[in-house]
Amino acid sequence: MDLSIGTEYEAFREEVRSFIRGNLTDDIREAGRLATSVFAEPSRAIAWQKILHKQGWAAPHWPEQYGGTGWDIVQRSIFSEECLKANAPPLIPMSLLMCGPCIIGYGTDEQKAEYLPRILSGEDFWCQGYSEPGAGSDLASLQTFAESDGDDYVVNGTKIWTTYAQYSNKMFCLVRTSREGKPQQGITFLLLDMDTPGITVEPIIGIDQVHEQNTVFFDNVRVPKANRIGKENDGWTVAKYLLMFERGGQEYAPSLYFQLANIKKLAEGVIVGGETLWDNGFFKRKYCEIEIEISGLAFTENRIKSALGNGQNPGPEASMTKILGTEISQRVTELAIEAVGEYGVPLQVDAIEPGSSIDGVGPKEAMAIMPKYLNTRATSIYGGSNEVQRGIIAKAVLGL
Amino acid sequence: MDFSLSEEQQMLKDSAAKWVKKECQFEQRRKIMHTKEGYSDAQWKQFAELGWLCVPFSEQYGGIGGSMVDVMVLLEELGKGLMVEPWLSTVILGGRLVELQGSEQQKQEILPSLCEGGIKMALAYNEIGARQQVENIAMTGELSGDDYVLNGKKTVVLSAEAADQLLVVARTSGKPGDSAGLTVFVVDPSQQGVTLSGYPTMDGYRAADIEFDQVRVPPSAILGQTHTAYESLEQVLMEAIITVGADAVGTMELLYQTTVEYSKTRKQFGTPIGKFQVLQHRMVDMFMHYEQSKSVLLMAVLHYVEGFDEVNKSISGLKVQIGKAGRKIGQEAVQLHGGMGMTDELDVGYYFKRLTCIDALFGNVDHHLSKYAEMV
Ligand SMILES: Cc1cc2nc3c(=O)[nH]c(=O)nc-3n(C[C@H](O)[C@H](O)[C@H](O)COP(=O)(O)OP(=O)(O)OC[C@H]3O[C@@H](n4cnc5c(N)ncnc54)[C@H](O)[C@@H]3O)c2cc1C
Ligand SMILES: Cc1cc2nc3c(=O)[nH]c(=O)nc-3n(C[C@H](O)[C@H](O)[C@H](O)COP(=O)(O)OP(=O)(O)OC[C@H]3O[C@@H](n4cnc5c(N)ncnc54)[C@H](O)[C@@H]3O)c2cc1C
Numbered sequence: 001m002d003l004s005i006g007t008e009y010e011a012f013r014e015e016v017r018s019f020i021r022g023n024l025t026d027d028i029r030e031a032g033r034l035a036t037s038v039f040a041e042p043s044r045a046i047a048w049q050k051i052l053h054k055q056g057w058a059a060p061h062w063p064e065q066y067g068g069t070g071w072d073i074v075q076r077s078i079f080s081e082e083c084l085k086a087n088a089p090p091l092i093p094m095s096l097l098m099c100g101p102c103i104i105g106y107g108t109d110e111q112k113a114e115y116l117p118r119i120l121s122g123e124d125f126w127c128q129g130y131s132e133p134g135a136g137s138d139l140a141s142l143q144t145f146a147e148s149d150g151d152d153y154v155v156n157g158t159k160i161w162t163t164y165a166q167y168s169n170k171m172f173c174l175v176r177t178s179r180e181g182k183p184q185q186g187i188t189f190l191l192l193d194m195d196t197p198g199i200t201v202e203p204i205i206g207i208d209q210v211h212e213q214n215t216v217f218f219d220n221v222r223v224p225k226a227n228r229i230g231k232e233n234d235g236w237t238v239a240k241y242l243l244m245f246e247r248g249g250q251e252y253a254p255s256l257y258f259q260l261a262n263i264k265k266l267a268e269g270v271i272v273g274g275e276t277l278w279d280n281g282f283f284k285r286k287y288c289e290i291e292i293e294i295s296g297l298a299f300t301e302n303r304i305k306s307a308l309g310n311g312q313n314p315g316p317e318a319s320m321t322k323i324l325g326t327e328i329s330q331r332v333t334e335l336a337i338e339a340v341g342e343y344g345v346p347l348q349v350d351a352i353e354p355g356s357s358i359d360g361v362g363p364k365e366a367m368a369i370m371p372k373y374l375n376t377r378a379t380s381i382y383g384g385s386n387e388v389q390r391g392i393i394a395k396a397v398l399g400l
Numbered sequence: 401m402d403f404s405l406s407e408e409q410q411m412l413k414d415s416a417a418k419w420v421k422k423e424c425q426f427e428q429r430r431k432i433m434h435t436k437e438g439y440s441d442a443q444w445k446q447f448a449e450l451g452w453l454c455v456p457f458s459e460q461y462g463g464i465g466g467s468m469v470d471v472m473v474l475l476e477e478l479g480k481g482l483m484v485e486p487w488l489s490t491v492i493l494g495g496r497l498v499e500l501q502g503s504e505q506q507k508q509e510i511l512p513s514l515c516e517g518g519i520k521m522a523l524a525y526n527e528i529g530a531r532q533q534v535e536n537i538a539m540t541g542e543l544s545g546d547d548y549v550l551n552g553k554k555t556v557v558l559s560a561e562a563a564d565q566l567l568v569v570a571r572t573s574g575k576p577g578d579s580a581g582l583t584v585f586v587v588d589p590s591q592q593g594v595t596l597s598g599y600p601t602m603d604g605y606r607a608a609d610i611e612f613d614q615v616r617v618p619p620s621a622i623l624g625q626t627h628t629a630y631e632s633l634e635q636v637l638m639e640a641i642i643t644v645g646a647d648a649v650g651t652m653e654l655l656y657q658t659t660v661e662y663s664k665t666r667k668q669f670g671t672p673i674g675k676f677q678v679l680q681h682r683m684v685d686m687f688m689h690y691e692q693s694k695s696v697l698l699m700a701v702l703h704y705v706e707g708f709d710e711v712n713k714s715i716s717g718l719k720v721q722i723g724k725a726g727r728k729i730g731q732e733a734v735q736l737h738g739g740m741g742m743t744d745e746l747d748v749g750y751y752f753k754r755l756t757c758i759d760a761l762f763g764n765v766d767h768h769l770s771k772y773a774e775m776v
Contacts, residue, residue, distance in 0.1 A: 136738050138668040161739045207734075207742050207749035272531040272767075274577060282766040334727070337756070338764055341531055342556045345757050346607065347600045361599060361609055362528075362555070370602055374753070377734050378742050385738065387678055 012075055016082045023051050024088055031354040032089035036371040037378070039212055040089030041354050042125070042167045049091050049122040058120045059096050066104055066112065067120045073305050077254065084258045094164065095119045095126040097250070099172045102189070102242045106230040115191070127194075129159040129173030129216060130239070137388050139174070140183040140236065144218060146175040146190065148225075153177070153190065155198075155221040161382070165201045165214040169194050178233050189235035191227040198222070208371040209349050243384060251305075252325025253298035259332050260291060266339045266365060277339060286338075290331055297324045316396040319389040326379035326386065333373040344370035403698065409473045415450060416477035424481030426747040429604070432484060438606035439485045439562065448517030452478075453491055456639075457499060462512035467705045468639060472646040472697065479650025482750055484604045486520050486559035488647075492639050493558070494521025497567055501584055501624040501632035510565070510586075522563035524554040524587075524610055525633065532763055534569070534633045535579045539612065541570035548572070548622070550585060550593075550615040558761075560608035561598040563589060568612065569633065572626050579630040584623035591615060603754040637762055638715045642704060644758045645697045648722040651751050652693055655733040656686040658748060662737055679736060686732050689725035696721040713775040716768035723765035726755035 028051075031044035039045075052058045060076045062068035071079065091097075100119045103111055118124040135142040144157025155175055165171070171192050178186030194201070198221035204213040230238045264287065270277040277283050304317050337344045343362035351360030352368045360367050380386040394400045405413065423443060432440045447453055455470050457463025464470075471492070478487070495514050498507060498521075513519045530536035539552025550570055560566065566587045574581030589596055593615035598608040623629070660683055663674030673679055700718035703711045730752035734741035741748050759765060 131739070134667075136668060138670075141668075141670075205744040207744060207753070209744060213739075213743075270531075271529055273533055273536055280766065280770070282769055330731075337760065338766060341764065342526065342760050344760050345556055345601045345603075347602045361597075370756075373756070374602075374749075377731060378739075380735060381738055381742065385735075387676075390678075 006074075009074055009078060013078050013082065016079050019055060019057075020082055020086045020088065023055075024048065024086055027355065028089060029087045032087040034352045034354055034368050035089055036208065036210070036352065036368050037212065037375040038090055038093065039163060040092075042092060042164060044354055045089045045092050046122045046125070048089055049096075052091075053121050058091070058122070059100060061097075062100060062104065066100075066116050077251065080251065081254050084255055092125065092164065093250075094128050094168075094172075095122075095124065098128060098242050099126045099170075099191075102172065102229060102238055105241055106189070106238045110226075111191075111229065124170050125164070125168045126170045126172060127162050127165045127168035129162055129165075129171045131161045132158055133160050137385055139239070140187065142174055142176060142187065144173070144175050146177050146188060146223070148177070149222075151225055153188075153223045153225060153228075155190075155192075155218045155223055157218050159216040159218075160213075161204070162201075162214045162216050163212050165194070165216050166203065166211070171216070172229075174235050174239055177235075184236040186233055187235040187239070188232050189229040189238040190223055191229060192221070192223045196221050196223065206375070207377070208374045209347065210371070210375075250325075251301050252321060252329065253294055253301050256294045256297070256325070256328055256332060257291075259329070259336075260287070260294065262365075263287065263332065263336050263339055266336065266369075269363070270339060270341070283335075283338065286335055290328065290335060293324075293328050293331075297321070297328060300324070316392055319384075319392045319396075322383065323380075323386050323389050323393075326376075329379060330376050333369075333376045336369045337373045340366040340369045343367075344373070405473065409470060412455075412470060413473050413477055416452070416474050417480075419446070419450065420477055420481035426482070426750075429482050429484070429747075430744075430750075433600070433604040437562065438600060438604075439559075444485055444520075445517055447485060447487065448515070452487070453495075453517060454515035456491065456496060457511055457515060461499065461507050462515035468642050468701050469705055471639070471643055472701050475643050475646035476650035476653075479647035479754075480654045482604060482651075482747065482754065483647070484606075486522070486562040488640065488643050489522045489559035489563065490514060490520045492643050493523035493636060494563070494565070494567055496639055497523060497584065497632060497636045498623065500635060501629055503624055506586070506623060519564050520559075520562050521565050521567060522557055522560040523567045523569075523636075524557045524560065525567075525569040526555055526557065527553060528555050530576075531767070532761070534582065534630060534637070536576050537569055537571055537582060538576045539568075539570045541572045541583055541585060543572070544616070547616050547618055548583075548585065550587070550612040550617065552612050554610045554612075556607050557610055558601075558605060558607050560589070560596060560610060561606055565589075566594075566610070567623060569629060574627075581627050582629040582633065583626045584629045584633075585617055585621045586623055587612075587615065587617060587621065591617075601757060603757040604750060605757075638704065638711070641715050641719050641762050642697070642701055644761065645693075645700065645718045645722050648726050648755055648758050649690070649693050649697050651754055652686075652690040652722075652726060652729045655729050655748065655751050655755075656683065656690050658751075659683060659686065659733045659736050662740075666738075673736070682732055682736065686729045689728050693721050693725045710775065713772060716763075716772040716775070719763060719768040720765050720772065722755075723759040723768070726759060730755040 028044045028048045031041040049058050060069045060071050064070040103115050132142050146153035146155045173190055174187050176186050177188040198219040200217040202215045203211045267277040343366040346361040348360045351358040454463040455466040459465045498510050526532045541548045541550050566589050568585045568587045571581050572583040593613045595611040596608050601607050664672050666673050696718050700714040703714040733748050734752050737748050740746055
């Protein structure tokens with residue numbers, strides 16, 4: 001057993017740091033600082049991705065032959081840590097974290113050549129069309145139907161909760177191609193262009209008054225069969241592979257440490273009756289409890305990493321880190337709203353738009369706190385709700 | 401011991417419940433929230449006609465001589481309607497402060513008109529760094545000739561834009577941290593030197609930051625006596641906590657019931673999600689958190705109206721209970737609604753935000769736990 005990460009990484013860390021220092025503009029940094037969900041303001045997130053791409057760093061977790069960096073697990077952690085510390089916005093996950101790995105895993109050579117470079121460069125913006133009004137947790141019951149018609153499918157149905165469909169030119173989605181057998185068996189994985197005739201996108205306004213999600217309607221939408229990933233009726237295999245990445249592909253602890261440290265700064269600045277909030281025992285106790293939980297998660301994540309080695313597929317352990325990561329992050333945001341007190345109350349979505357010239361109410365660093373708290377409630381709902389994740393662990397790990 | 405409602409209280413409850421059913425359809429509420437005023441004047445008139453503005457005032461000032469028990473009964477129902485009218489600011493924070501602190505003449509001038517829906521008020525007390533603690537107020541009211549000159553900034557003043565009169569708390573002697581030396585001034589918001597910047601709140605109300613720059617007011621603007629407002633303010637804030645406590649309890653009742661109903665109709669895996677035992681138990685817990693909150697509210701109200709020695713403790717206990725239970729119930733309601741709970745389309749999100757904001761106002765859980773800890 002060995003905890004040290006070795007001095008050979010110091011040079012690497014310095015390289016990353018100096019690159020970020022030299023290339024991350026204030027404008028883009030602001031999008032990171034003000035991000036209230038895992039989805040940062042898209043134009044700035046893409047701008048950052050393009051900068052990284054020029055350096056060859058847009059997708060560190062991809063295999064090298066497709067544009068990955070070839071970094072080992074420690075280097076990847078160092079890279080994300082430095083990005084976080086610098087307030088770089090998170091890259092849009094749908095393209096790089098979800099769609100890309102799927103095409104790498106199941107796409108044909110032609111598909112890889114066509115899509116992967118455009119994902120890396122940020123030219124294509126992907127959205128995820130899985131959920132439907134009647135198919136949320138029970139994803140396999142999805143009903144959007146793709147009728148075979150010569151070289152094409154003709155798609156009809158409705159997708160819902162599609163994050164950032166309004167910015168996307170591409171969608172990867174699950175459609176039904178057969179109603180025979182088990183519901184999982186009749187599903188196919190398709191890629192499509194959002195400007196195909198017959199697609200309509202309608203906004204869903206969120207609890208924080210921000211427009212992230214959409215409903216997408218399909219009315220006789222023609223999609224070439226060449227856009228299918230994997231075999232017909234075998235989309236569930238692809239989808240499950242992707243969901244595993246969605247759940248376990250990310251490390252939660254580094255970002256949680258970072259968010260918690262920001263709360264400390266916030267609390268040190270809040271003076272109530274001559275005493276800082278940081279000196280308040282009730283507050284500090286919660287802070288410490290959360291920090292201990294994060295340290296546990298950090299080592300759980302390290303254990304998983306160390307067991308899996310490089311590039312392997314995370315198993316049901318992914319469910320555990322998803323539950324812990326999201327629930328701890330919810331507690332972090334709870335502590336944050338407690339720190340800002342009544343400054344959480346004003347509704348000021350416009351003031352937290354990156355680049356906004358609106359002054360807003362209360363200290364600048366407090367403004368994004370309440371929207372972030374509200375938005376973070378979604379993390380235990382999407383990507384397979386935490387109830388569903390607990391169900392997976394009960395079955396797959398505990399054998400119940 | 402008898403916790404049953406009197407005939408009048410039952411009528412008050414029924415009329416409020418009926419009004420909420422009829423006038424507070426969510427779609428309509430949401431539209432009202434997004435208007436510039438943020439509430440409906442027509443509905444405010446109905447409040448006056450229904451006698452809801454005069455509940456806590458004594459009869460000689462146009463009130464019905466009700467108590468905080470009556471306020472509780474009314475607000476539990478109005479809470480279910482996601483009230484956005486300036487009731488709390490006008491009746492409790494404004495009117496009750498006038499009744500407790502004002503001179504006889506001021507009470508006669510203000511309260512009967514307030515009860516009829518004529519005057520709306522807001523209490524400008526909180527400041528940056530004061531964290532809603534009255535004794536931390538730093539804004540100054542300095543004697544200059546016969547007049548007073550007000551200088552300072554107030555923040556997150558509830559329903560300030562709706563107010564015809566602002567009650568402004570300033571320091572006429574002493575320094576921040578002292579409970580003595582605080583004076584309340586009745587200020588016309590359109591007066592020179594008063595700059596009001598309004599904004600919507602997360603939960604559908606409106607609030608404002610207000611700047612006072614060399615605002616000159618005559619001695620007649622002083623509510624009652626100089627330097628002595630602390631105790632009245634503390635008492636009014638207790639009543640405010642009871643008010644938001646009742647609002648919160650009504651909101652919690654509605655949220656757990658809405659969630660139970662939703663779980664009966666939303667189907668996944670071929671069955672209503674309410675059949676999953678994990679979700680059943682979570683809803684049972686929501687229900688129990690609501691019941692506990694209702695009990696603590698009742699305790700605090702009765703301790704308050706009966707002048708119980710340890711009433712401060714009970715009021716802090718109430719704020720802690722509704723803060724914790726409100727968070728739990730709000731979060732669970734969202735979680736059990738899945739994606740729908742995260743949208744602006746369902747009322748669930750608004751109730752969740754209301755409960756979240758209630759905790760942030762008048763001292764949050766930790767604040768009142770600290771206070772409570774000093775009293776045990
Ligand atoms: C902010 C946000 C972004 C999203 N982005 C996308 C996107 O880009 N693309 C996309 O396809 N989808 C997206 N989703 C949809 C998301 O994946 C679904 O919301 C999720 O799968 C839950 O489905 P549902 O909302 O229909 O809730 P339901 O499935 O109706 O669940 C309601 C409640 O019942 C519980 N429940 C359901 N089944 C069980 C069970 N068997 N046992 C115990 N409890 C159960 C759930 O945990 C939940 O608490 C997004 C959702 C949100 C909130
Ligand atoms: C100190 C003590 C004194 C007792 N005294 C008496 C006595 O005087 N007379 C007498 O007759 N009995 C007595 N009992 C027995 C007691 O009533 C049983 O222990 C009890 O009914 C639970 O049954 P069990 O122990 O078989 O556990 P089980 O029924 O096997 O339960 C095991 C676990 O499963 C859970 N569980 C079971 N069914 C469900 C379900 N449908 N949904 C969710 N969870 C479930 C339980 O909650 C428990 O956690 C006593 C027990 C104790 C511990």
